[in-house]
Amino acid sequence: MTVSVQSPRALLGCIADDSTGATDLANTLVRNGMRTVQTIGVPAGAALPGVEQADALVVALKSRTIPAADAIAQSLDALRWLQAQGCRQFFFKYCSTFDSTDAGNIGPVAEALLAALGSDFTIACPAFPENGRTIFRGHLFVGDALLSESGMENHPLTPMHDANLVRVLQRQSKGKVGLLRHDTVARGSVAVQHAIGALRGDGVRMAIADAVSDADLHTLGEACAALPLLTGGSGLALGLPANFRRAGLLPERADADNVAPVTGPALVLAGSASKATNAQVAQWLANQRPALRLDPLALAEGAPLVEQALTLIAAHAEPVLVYATTSPEQVKAAQAALGVERAGHLVEQALADIAAAAKARGTRRFVVAGGETSGAVVQALGVQALRIGAQIAPGVPATVTLEAQPLALALKSGNFGGPDFFDEALRRLGGEA
Missing domain, CATH: 3.40.50.10840 (Putative sugar-binding, N-terminal domain)
Known part of the structure; x- marks a missing residue:
């Protein structure tokens, strides 16, 4: 042995x-x-x-x-x-x-x-x-x-x-x-x-x-x-x-997922157009939770949607959802008008700007849906590294940044999670949804 x-x-x-x-x-x-x-x-x-x-x-x-x-x-x-x-x-x-x-x-x-x-x-x-x-x-x-x-x-x-x-x-x-x-x-x-x-x-x-x-x-x-x-x-x-x-290189570990909980204001950002994320956004809206949709066509015309999102976040003690998630048909319409790359960049940049401003104002917990969106958001937040915690849903763990004032993040592939994923993630990141 x-x-x-x-x-x-x-x-x-x-x-x-x-x-x-x-x-x-x-x-x-x-x-x-x-x-x-x-x-x-x-x-x-x-x-x-x-x-x-x-x-x-x-x-x-x-x-x-x-x-x-x-x-x-x-x-x-x-x-x-x-x-x-x-x-x-x-x-x-x-x-x-x-x-x-x-x-x-x-x-x-x-x-x-x-x-x-x-x-x-x-x-x-x-x-x-x-x-x-x-x-x-x-x-x-x-x-x-x-x-x-x-x-x-x-x-x-x-x-x-x-x-x-x-x-x-x-x-x-x-x-x-x-x-x-x-x-x-x-x-x-x-x-x-x-x-x-x-x-x-x-x-x-x-x-x-x-x-x-x-x-x-x-x-x-x-x-x-x-x-x-x-x-x-x-x-x-x-x-x-x-x-x-x-091979005798790894001991048995029961505490590999131990991370310290993070409390404080929370924000949900969704850029994915997948079926799963559409269902999660629909669930949030059906529960009449505060939310703002980012329209890439409006962003291209200079609409102050980033400022509107930050105003909405400041006006609510509970988490706000800011999302660009929509139907495949609407995504294709925006891409036809703006081009695939520009349409995606406008949304990613807006969500990243919102995340960075929210962090500066005290937001400590972030739930992010979509791979490209998550990449843009973590860069905007200045995140260098994450310690990986317990699973929230298959394929999605809770994570905590390795810094003096840590942030808690749930970074979700667009296709992952059930309809109530956003609320479950907020709870698991260290505070109430």
Whole structure:
């Protein structure tokens, strides 16, 4: 029996292509006993407080929709920082709905990381069964629907029209893409290792891995313990902590999610146009809670919506919702009038400006919906790093900043959470909703 010993440095180094994806992954690691710190961007200068106590480090980039060359450069910068922290294995995390375009960025970044690590193979597995994302014969399902029929085909930035991930990833990649089928995964980790050997022999550099249950993800994690790089959604990380325990590098931890509660005024910001966030906004409005909608067309015309939001926040002791969330049709209309990039930037900048001003006026708790929105907000708040706490909803933990006057944040992927998520998050961040 192997005796666990505490490693003095981080074991797992992770690179996420957006802020909510980073917290989603960090949540999985914490729930499985790894003390986890998430950084906002690649840290510069002096060492961050708390990093030396982390078992896992997650670098949150904002690289999902930027040009592929820029995403590669940022990801390699993150890899070098994680290597300098002593990490032994690396994880490239992207969305469980494989958000990308035929130009990237999943394939190009994964291939660049493989090359930098001197490795010839990795798997790609965005499955997250707890949130309804499963992969069978290379096809990604969201609930009972194929990805291409799930609503993701209407995503304003990364519309997904093909559920066959082998085809999607091959269009983005220079190397050969293969498939690790479910009938192999179901036979266990040894069978998966043999299949990986065969795929390598066929010249495959990356393989989409089927997974329809958490048991499949544990199998994949165990089978890939020796791979320098893994890529996928947060579910693939389920089995990684156990690998480090078996190697005697990670002690059993019952307190990995311990963070101090934060009290004080709260604010909810929503930029996602996903079905889940639309339902959450609708629930808030149905309960007649204070709210203001940001219309990108009005923002483009110079309407003082940021000032109006701050006035509304000041007028209410209870949390206010400021949102740009709307129907796919209205999103497309705004994009047609303004262009996709400008429409998104106007909303993100307005929400970021509101967050920064609210912080200056004493707001301490923030619930943020949407990956791009979360990235803009944490940058505006000046957040450098987060300690990851207990789960609020699948894929969404409570987090607390590592600073003298901490903030509490819940950073939510647009597709995550039930209709009452905003109120539940406010409660779990340390105070009443």
